[in-house]
Every structure is written in structure tokens, then in C-alpha cells.
Amino acid sequence: MARQEKKKDVVIVGLGWTGSIAGIELAQEGLDIVALERGHDQNTVPNFEYPQQIDELKYGVRLKMMQKPSQQTLTVRRDGGETALPYRSLGSFLPGNGVGGAGTHWNGLNWRPQEIELKLRSHVVENWGEEIIPEGMNLGDYPVSYDELEPFFTQFEKVAGISGQAGNLNGEIREGGNPFEGWRSEDYPMPPMPTTYDSAKFRDAAAAMGYHPFHAPAGIASTSYVNPYGMQMGPCNFCGFCERYGCYQYSKSSPQTAILGALKRYPNFEYRTQSEVLRVELAADGQTATGVTYWDDVAQEEVFQPADIVILSSYQLNNVHLMLLSGLGEAYNPLTGEGTLGKNYAYQMNGGVTMFFRDEEFNPFVGHGANGVCIDDFSISQNDFGAEGFIGGSYWRSGTFNGQPIRNMPLPKGTPSWGAGWKQAIGENYGHAMSIGSHGSHMSYANNHLDLDPTYTDRHGRPLMRMTFNWQDNDLKMNQFMKSKMEPLAASMNPDLMQSGFKGEGAMYDVRPYQTTHNTGGHIMGETAREGAVNRYSQSWKAHNVFAMGAGNFVQNTQYNPTGLVGGLAYHTVNAIRTQYLSNPRPLV
């Protein structure tokens, strides 16, 4: 018999970026809110204290801030012909755990999508015709446009505290910024971060080839900063411990620095940690949710939390899992294309070139997660898909982001991986390498999807979620195109040695090495209930009082890091709840 808690106006599932945004914006409406967080509470002091926090073995290698597979994991296979096996050791992607979620341990790269990325199907059809869309690709338009989201991108950037330089201010192209970015109504809240030596070298080489270098947009403070909630950041010291770590310096944009302190002051808001939501409960008619059932890890019992509104704001994989378990839509069937839950799971297609310069010192320990100079000359808006034979694009970036000794020792290929030869190579090469990364789009495909595993269950007895995912030719072609463009640029810098790492034709997904924690789709937005699990306001088509936030909304992944779009969509959703839903709860579309 589950314990039952007092009814709330709103229950929030997961207290990361989007849960915090929903919390504070709805708390301003005076609603009675509880946020349920699976993990522990954490704050800058004491949890991220120096020097304990910058322990690479504990956090970088042993992944202390991440979800433990024994807590929650999923099974993985590459296509319907394989048997999915549990992801027992974190590798390819790293879901976070605890208050702040992935927002505490990210690198801080905060991008907006390009305008056409949100209307990509229309862009392709209008310019090259439907026939260039490969078979099996679920290319779609988002049911919301860049222009509609622009005020919310701006709002999120002000809250999060982003450093950068506008390239397109209300349509006016500005020197030094990204000329290919979507228009912005205001400049970045903070000036760009200073430039490290490798970034400057890349900038000069890119400019010499006629490209358009600009500062990476960084959720890292370049100055002191006060956001619209009065929350604060202090200037970064370039210690190089961002991704996989909490920031000890109040310099990285996170729910802790941007929202939580302000949110906790609202007497109508409370949060409970170690409270893992097991399912959303639906009313008998299935048209609305009545609340959620969660596992109280301290009391070791199930608890029913009734609420009028349910906000699903846990990590993308977990959101999709909860929706599948709760019947918040039909599971996607890749053979028929019917159903929406689990549809259009997508990822990121990345590659890069590393260059060794015997006589140059790059001081790789000086850096931050969003350090660097970028170019967008091969981004989605710049590529001729018809001529090149792929749909997609990438941004390139060069900048030291950490010099952590265990995991960041680039060595020439063929170097022994241990022993005297390895030691000698480390001595010769440490600090003498720089790299350029290509961070590319990933389309959605019928094959790549999420559903419930028929075999494996979790510690609560629930079926694990199953990921079916493999690389597809379109994105691999895009990646090879980037290689063909990047190698000449790298060569123009005259390194003593350079080596490329780009997946090519025939590459198969390998879940073991870390790639990126940009898992997207699965509860995508759709113009209709047939196309997506949620509508343009991230509102469930199935139960109108359930809103699902996060990258699960992405129709296909963009070429950028997802946080900027996640934040913009969250503010767009919460604005709709505030201005349209509360006065008259109903399906908003």
C-alpha cells in the first residue's frame, strides 16, 4: 500500500535545468509545487569544494557525479536483428544524477539552432526536392519556429549567463560574431571569454582561408554576472575542470548558480531528494494524469503524489522511459511508422583532427569546457545537400578544455599504450598538441528508436528501456565531408604531424567509448498526435496536464550542443502554461 502525500498543484519530475525553470516560473504564479529528484542534494559548497572536486580519477574516470547503472540503465542494440544487452558500464553517454542534473557537469557550450534547423524538412524539400531524403530517414519540421522561440532563447541565455559576441543582431551582421547564427534580439549577456593560444592559432588559420571565426558561446562567466533572478556567477579562472565536475568557482552556468537559490526562497516550493518517480498515474478515462508514484529511497516505500499538473523534466532517456511505462502515448513501431513514444531517437556525429607541433607549448591545463574559437562555414545553412549527397552540417571548434592527465594525453598513432615507449612519447608530446573538433548534426531514422526491453528489468521490477541505434550513411557522409574540408585547414597550420578521427562508411555504433551525452528525441514534438508524443508546447497529446521537457522534444538533433534549444523550449512551454493553460486547463492545440 503506497503512502499518499498531500495533493500539490504541480509535481516536477527531476530537478535539473528544465525542472528548475518550471519550478521558479510556476512558483511565481503562486502554485503549490513539489519537485522530486532521484539523486542527492548538491551545492557549490560543500559538494564541489576545491580541491576535492578536481579529482580526475574520482569524477573524470569513476564518474562519481553520474547515474549508476545499478540505479538505472537501458539495453542497447544496433538494429532489430540483434539482441539488446544492458549498458552495464557507462561509456558512450553519461546521464547525471542529483540536484542540478546534467546542468552541473556539462561543458557549458550553449548554442541556439539555426532557423532552418527547426524547419529542416521544408528547407530540403523547397531547395532540392523530397527525392534527396534517404529512405528510412524521418526528416521533420519542428512545430515551432525560430522566430517564435527567439524571446525564450534570449530569456534562457540571460538566466543561464552566457558569454559571447553577437554575429547577427536583429538581422545586422556584426564583425567578430557568427555571421551564420540565427538573429538575436539582444547581444550575449556577457562579453566573450579570453582566447587561448590554440584558439588564436586556429582563428588565424581559418581567417586566412576565408572562413568566419568567432568565440564559442559559453555558459562560463567572463565577468561577474547577476541574472534576472538576482542569481550570480563569478569570473572563470580557466582551471579546466568543467565536464564531469561541478564548478567550485560559481563560474559555470548551472541550476545552482542560475536558479535554485532563488527558487528555494519561495514558500510554495519544496523539493524531495532520493525520490525516484516510477510512473505517471492516469485517470480512469486516460485523458489526464492524477499524479506520480515514486520510490522514497530513505523510507524504502512507494509514495503516491497527487497533482494537477505533471512536469516531466528528468533526463531525455528517463523521460521517454517513464512515458512508455505510464502509457503516455503509443510506443513507436519502426516497421509501420505508427506510434510516437520512442520515435526519432538521435545523437551527434562528431570527428576531429589532432595536430602535433614539436616546438609549441599549448599549456592544455589552461582552459574551460566552452573554450575556443569556432567556425560555422560548414554548418547546415551553408551546405548544398543536393550536391554533396547528405543532409546535415557541423560547427568546428578549437580550444583547450582540459589538460587532465589521465584522459587527455594525445599521442601519435602507433605509440605503445604502456611502458617505456609510452612514457617517452608522453614526455615528447604533452602540451605540444592541439585539435579541431567537428560537432555534427544527426538525423532521425526509422531504425533508431527507443522501446521497452522484453527481457531485462530494473531494481523496481520495471522493464528497462531498449535503445536501437546505429550510424547511418547520411551522417557518415557528412562526417567524411568535414574531414575533407578540415584536413587542408589543419595542414595549412604546418604541424609536424596530424591525425584525423572521423567515422566513415560502414562504421558501427560502439557503446563503450565516450562520445557525447546529447541523446535526443523519443518524445518528439509533432504538429499532430500522429507525428509526435507532445505538441508545440511540449504538452502530451495523450494527457493534457502532462508536459515533457528537454531534448526528448527534438524532432531530429541539431548540429549544436542541445542545451540552448532545451532552455528555449522550456521557457516557451512554461510561458504557455502561465498564459494559456492555468486559466483554462485543456489541450493547447
Add this chain to the structure above:
Amino acid sequence: MKTFLRIVAGLVAVGVIALLAFIFVPVQRTEPTEALAADWEPAEGQGEYVLNASDCVACHTSDDGESLAGGRAIASPMGTIWSTNITPDSETGIGDWTFAEFRAAMIDGLEPDGTHLYPAMPYENYRLMTEEDLRALYEYIMTEVEPVSNEVPETELSFPFNLRFGIRAWNWLALTHGPGFTPADVSELQQRGQYLVEGPGHCAACHSPRNTFMAQDGVTADEDSFLAGGVIDGWNAPALRGEGTDLSQWSVGELAAYLATGRNAHSTANGEMGLVVEHSLQKLTDEDNLAMAAFLKGIDGDAVDLPESFAAASGALEVPGADSAGEATTTMLASADPDMPLGARLYMDNCVGCHFATGKGAPEIFPELQGNSLVVGSETMPLISVILNGAEVPSTAKRPMALRMQGYADRMSDDEVAELATWLRGAWGNEASPVSAADVAAVREADHGH
């Protein structure tokens, strides 16, 4: 001889009678400064506002206790004084007090039975409050505060301080002013600030020096020693006037921001001042914090520039570079010379990330160490304590982030902390006495948790 003995006996008798009279003749309560109309009623919210401005909660609430129910230990040079329950509970609080009795406690330091309050209760300052504010406060406590039954420990000071009648003599020396408020010849806004600073805010209780009798030396603005700096529980309450003080470098807006949010472009409020910000100042109107700032900045007759607003705008705040006084230290640190002194090396290893080579920190978040009154104060315990145990600026309405500096007690030995503290007290043009390892050991031992 007989005559002589008679005279002696007579004198003794007179002395005993005088002493008995001193002890037993009922004390007089000061008359009100103003007679309020029979139908006078406080404005909506006035009483709660006076309560906040008077910072009653900070002393009359224990760490885990109900608001205003007392039981907080207040350290004094004479021993521990326990704050009383001032909720309207009849048994353990002040529920049976009349307004006249309440007023007497506020302005004369007298309980209803004539017992003298210890002057940890700042009736020296509350004595300047208006009759209206006293009435509003009384009405609020009696009608809107929930009664809480909470018996607090008796204050038991050692001899002779346990003889409360002695306070009667002390009061003759200390209560030479008032009752009531006398505005200075300044603007109306500054007069409002003066009232809050002198009266309910009782700033002089910490920021004025104490005289030989431990009374406040400087209670009102017309005295030169008013707010000239004091020491409270081992912390410097810095001078709020004169040359070379922190405040002389701050604008009116920066000072108002410090009061309202516990932080500004230069510094942060720690220790006792952090409590004042948390419980009192952040709850006052912008206009009142501005009024206090304007009064303090103009206290020595200087012209005052009023800002339009303070601590309101969000956005980027530029980080200052080194100034001429700090240039040599900044250059030395930036040289990264391995031969630099140990204190400087410890600074590079532990502090420079936030406070920077310039010692200027960053506006509103990392306090500047150059010229910081806590760094260069006559009392070294606070600096040592902050290095060992860290510090916390409370969450406030306008700046909701609780800024916590971590402690370094586990990372540095007594010798190292002494080296670091000594170096800080001489860096960037700072000129203050050195700190010894024994000083650090004493603080570590006492485990000051501020």
C-alpha cells in the same frame, strides 16, 4: 569618642539607607516623548517593519528555535546572556506586559517588576525610537505574533555582574541622552537614515567604541566617536566614518547594496553583519537602505550623490584591474617566481582563483582583499576564522544566492595559515600586524564557526 562613634554610626546608617534605597526604591520609568491620540492606530504593516528594522529576531531567536521565542546565547565580556522569549505567551513570554511596561523595557531597560535588563538589550539605542514606532511594535507583537511557550535559561553571570541593581548606576552613566530622536540638519532622506541608524538599527551597539564602563561611546550623530569603530565578540565592527575606512571608498549605492544584499562591488557581509543583513536589512525598503547609506556617507558633512537605484540591474559587471597601490604585489604574483614568499605561494595555491592576483576579487561575489577591513583589522581572529572555516553571505531577497566560501582548515597547518594571513595583511598596500601560528592555533581550538 562617643560623639565620634555616633558620627561614624550615623554615617554608616546613612550609607546603608542610601544603599538600601539604591537597591530597593522603585526605579522611575521615563515618560513618553509624545502623547498619541486615543484613536491612534499603527499603519498596516508598521509594527512588523519596526520589528525588522530593530533586528529583534537576530537575538531573540535561537538557531533551531521558533521566531522570537528567545534562548539564544549572547556572549558578553561578563559571561553568557540568554535572550528572552518576547512572544506574547503569558507564562514564558511578554503576553501580560502593558504598553507602558513594554516601553520601559525598550527605553529604560526595565522589566515590569523593576528588574534591570542587561544592556546586551540595546535600550541605549531603542531609547531614541519614536512613540509611534514603539506602539506599533508592541501592537504587532501582542496581536500578530504567535505565542510560543518556551522557558529560556536564566542568565547567571558571576559576581559582581549578577547584582542587577548595579546596572542602575551604569544607566546613570550610559543613558545621558534621549529619550526620543533629534534630527540633524540634513536632508529629509538623511534624517530618516539617521533615525534608523541611531534608533531601531542600533548600529552604534557594535560600530561605536565602548568607554571605560563598557557603555557605548557615541550614541547619537552629534558625537565624534559615534560609529568610529568597535569590537564585538572578537570581530572588528569597522568605523563607518572618517578617512581610510572601507566606506570612504564606497558610493551611496554600493553601501545601500551592501545593506540590502550583504554584498557589493567591493565586499561581502560575514559574521555578525551577515546576521543583520539576513534578519533585518534585506527586509527594509530600498528607500530606507538608501536613506541609511546617504546618512552614513554624509555623516562628516560631505555632499552625497544619490543613485537612482541600487542592486537592481542584472547583467555583466566589469572586473577591476590592479590599482597603483596593488601593482607591485600583482606583478610579483603574476611572475610565478618559485622563490616568492610562502604566504604568496599559499595564496596562489588556494585563493587566487577567486580573489585574483590583483586582490580585487570580482564585484558582488568575490570580496576584495586589498584594504578589506576584515583582512587588515586590529582583530585577527575573523581573518583566521574565514581562512579556516570559510564564510557565508546569506541569501537575500534581491540577491538570493547564499555565497559560501569554503574553509581550508584541513588543507593548511597553523604555520601556513599564519604565513598566508600575515602575507595578506601586507599585500597590495595593506599594512597590518603579522599573525602568529599561536594565534591560528587559538582560533582553531576555539572553533569559531562564523
